[in-house]
Amino acid sequence: MMGWRKLLPLRLAPGIALTIVLALLAVQVATALLLYALSPSEIQVFGGRWLAERVAESAREVLLKPASQRAQALASVSVDQSVTIELRDEFQTAEVEAPERGRSAWLAGLIRRGLADAAVPEASWKVDVTIHPPHRPWFAAPRPQFVSPAGAGRRWDVGIPARFTIAVRAPDGGWLVFAAAEPWATVRHIIFIAGWLALTALVIGGLSWLAARRVMRPLEAMAGAADRMATMRDPANLPEQGPPELQAIARRINDMQANLKRFVDDRTQMIAAISHDLRTPLTRLRLRAEFVEEQAERQKLLEDIAQMEAIVSQTVEFARQDAITETAVRLDLASLLVSLCDDQADVGHAAYYTGPDHCPIRGQPVALQRAFANLIENAIAYGNEAHVTLEERPGAIVVAIADRGPGIPEAQLEAVFRPFYRLEGSRNRATGGTGLGLSIARSILRAHGGDIVLSNSGHGLIATATLPHAGGALLPEATKPAS
Numbered sequence: 001m002m003g004w005r006k007l008l009p010l011r012l013a014p015g016i017a018l019t020i021v022l023a024l025l026a027v028q029v030a031t032a033l034l035l036y037a038l039s040p041s042e043i044q045v046f047g048g049r050w051l052a053e054r055v056a057e058s059a060r061e062v063l064l065k066p067a068s069q070r071a072q073a074l075a076s077v078s079v080d081q082s083v084t085i086e087l088r089d090e091f092q093t094a095e096v097e098a099p100e101r102g103r104s105a106w107l108a109g110l111i112r113r114g115l116a117d118a119a120v121p122e123a124s125w126k127v128d129v130t131i132h133p134p135h136r137p138w139f140a141a142p143r144p145q146f147v148s149p150a151g152a153g154r155r156w157d158v159g160i161p162a163r164f165t166i167a168v169r170a171p172d173g174g175w176l177v178f179a180a181a182e183p184w185a186t187v188r189h190i191i192f193i194a195g196w197l198a199l200t201a202l203v204i205g206g207l208s209w210l211a212a213r214r215v216m217r218p219l220e221a222m223a224g225a226a227d228r229m230a231t232m233r234d235p236a237n238l239p240e241q242g243p244p245e246l247q248a249i250a251r252r253i254n255d256m257q258a259n260l261k262r263f264v265d266d267r268t269q270m271i272a273a274i275s276h277d278l279r280t281p282l283t284r285l286r287l288r289a290e291f292v293e294e295q296a297e298r299q300k301l302l303e304d305i306a307q308m309e310a311i312v313s314q315t316v317e318f319a320r321q322d323a324i325t326e327t328a329v330r331l332d333l334a335s336l337l338v339s340l341c342d343d344q345a346d347v348g349h350a351a352y353y354t355g356p357d358h359c360p361i362r363g364q365p366v367a368l369q370r371a372f373a374n375l376i377e378n379a380i381a382y383g384n385e386a387h388v389t390l391e392e393r394p395g396a397i398v399v400a401i402a403d404r405g406p407g408i409p410e411a412q413l414e415a416v417f418r419p420f421y422r423l424e425g426s427r428n429r430a431t432g433g434t435g436l437g438l439s440i441a442r443s444i445l446r447a448h449g450g451d452i453v454l455s456n457s458g459h460g461l462i463a464t465a466t467l468p469h470a471g472g473a474l475l476p477e478a479t480k481p482a483s
Contacts, residue, residue, distance in 0.1 A: 016215070017208035021201050028197060046080070046180075048107050048158035054079045055166055055178055056114025062087070063170035064120070070174070082162055083180045091167045091175040093128050103158060104129040111168065124171035132163040218246045222253055275312050282309055327364070333397065333467075334359040336369060337388050340376050349380045355390030359397060361467060363448050371444040372399070374437040375452070375463045379403035383460045392469070396450075399465045407456040416454070417442050441465075 058077040062070050070087055077085065108129040116122035166178040221238050237257070238250040282305055289301040337353055344351035372388075379386035383403020391398045408416060415421055419439045442452045450467040 016212040017205055020208040021205045024204050025197060025201055028200060045159040045161055048103070048160050049110060050157070051079070051160055052107055052110035052114055055168065056111050058085065058178075059111075059115060059168040059176050062176055063168065063174065067172070067174060074176075079178060080180070083178055086177050086179075088167075088175045088177055089173075091128065091169070091177060093167075103160065104131050106158060107131075107160060107166075111166065115168070120171055126169040128165075128167040128169075130165045131160065132165070215246070218250060222250065225253060225257065278312050279309070282312075328362055329365065330360060330362050331365045331368070332358055333361050333363075333368070333399075334390055336365070337372060337390060337399065340369070340373055341386070341388055344376060344380060344386065350385035351376060351380065351388070352386070353388045353390070355388075356392065359390060359392060361397065363467070364444075367444045368448070371441040372401075372465070374441045375401045375465065378437055379405075379461070379463070382406075395469050397467045397469055399467075401463045401465070402457060403460040403462075405460045407461045408454060410456070413454045413456075417452075 058079055061077050062073045065073050074085060074087060079085065108127045111127045111129070112122050112125055115125045115127075162180045164178075164180055168176045168178075170176070218238070225238055237254050240247045240250045240254075286302065286305050289298055289305060292298040292301060334356055335358070337355070341351040341353045376386045376388065379401050380403070383405025385404050387402045389400045389402070391400075417438050419436055438452070445452050445465055445467065448467055450465060452463060452465045455462050455464065
């Protein structure tokens with residue numbers, strides 16, 4: 001089953017066109033075979049008496065002349081356009097099959113009588129007749145069942161199918177051979193049928209391809225709109241064209257995109273408003289905390305306020321990932337990763353880079369820097385070191401950040417990407433951040449057409465980030481801000 005699937009086109013348009021062409025060709029072939037099987041009249045049948053007269057007349061015209069003049073005489077004789085005539089020095093008599101012996105002997109006798117006259121008696125001629133059975137064994141050529149005119153009267157005749165060989169030997173030696181083949185068996189007829197089928201396949205295939213492409217264009221536009229919405233959150237209205245069904249789908253997709261964009265914009269505005277409203281009371285709390293006389297209590301209050309401010313700031317920043325205004329440019333991902341590792345090493349952290357010296361991609365440099373900085377900082381905070389590896393693979397660029405920490409339970413490898421999700425229950429910044437670092441990193445990578453997955457290596461946690469090999473090829477030159 002899988003073998004047949006590999007032979008079929010994977011894309012829809014060629015599949016539709018090929019299906020239509022194969023179906024119509026199958027119908028044509030079946031129809032041709034059916035007509036071939038049920039139409040014995042398609043096999044040409046000669047009247048036996050007429051054929052005997054024409055063969056005898058042609059043989060006398062050629063064979064009664066001197067041997068040196070027979071070739072010239074042969075050019076002026078003809079029996080039928082489907083019958084070939086040639087001179088031979090020798091002829092091998094064939095074995096006549098039982099069903100045809102009667103007709104063969106009868107036809108040979110008529111020819112001998114037509115050849116004989118007072119100058120050359122019948123015994124001087126030798127006639128060999130072989131009637132070949134048709135290619136279709138179920139076809140039976142007509143027996144004496146029709147009447148052909150002969151002079152002023154009518155007489156019974158015998159049908160001779162056009163698959164025969166008649167050889168006539170001259171009294172002084174030399175053979176004149178008459179041969180006919182069933183028209184269906186001729187190469188010319190087979191070539192005609194094959195050419196007709198090929199022409200039909202070409203015309204139907206071209207029309208089917210155009211029809212399939214007409215259906216596929218709106219579907220491809222829908223796929224592109226879905227990709228754009230998934231990666232850049234920037235909806236593009238689909239043209240409502242094509243068949244009515246596709247127009248209805250495009251209309252629904254446009255409505256869905258508008259509703260999703262409206263929902264994201266409303267969420268962003270709501271969080272921005274909450275942030276604005278929270279910062280004023282937080283500022284007042286900070287001022288009041290400064291008047292607390294007990295130093296230890298004052299320090300705790302200030303730390304709590306700082307943590308609340310950090311949560312509000314990161315929440316707003318996470319929400320605004322849907323409204324990125326940064327321009328996509330060509331950048332060197334390898335240099336970016338080396339710079340991030342050097343920054344960590346400068347403050348005494350263990351951060352290492354392994355990979356090529358250069359890896360040009362297209363992307364948003366600030367966003368990518370933030371995404372990989374979050375991953376490296378997480379590896380250092382929870383695993384004591386960050387070993388960054390860059391590898392170029394066919395179709396993708398893979399960046400792996402490994403640490404030496406305890407890892408994460410398998411059941412929570414995906415859950416940690418949820419906003420505000422933390423492995424420990426406290427909100428103490430000494431034991432963990434706000435729970436947004438991985439969410440922001442994944443949002444940025446997915447906006448570039450990539451993704452992030454986590455896995456345990458046995459020696460720590462590995463965060464594997466992938467980007468398209470073109471380096472964010474889904475990004476345009478400059479993304480538009482969400483309005």
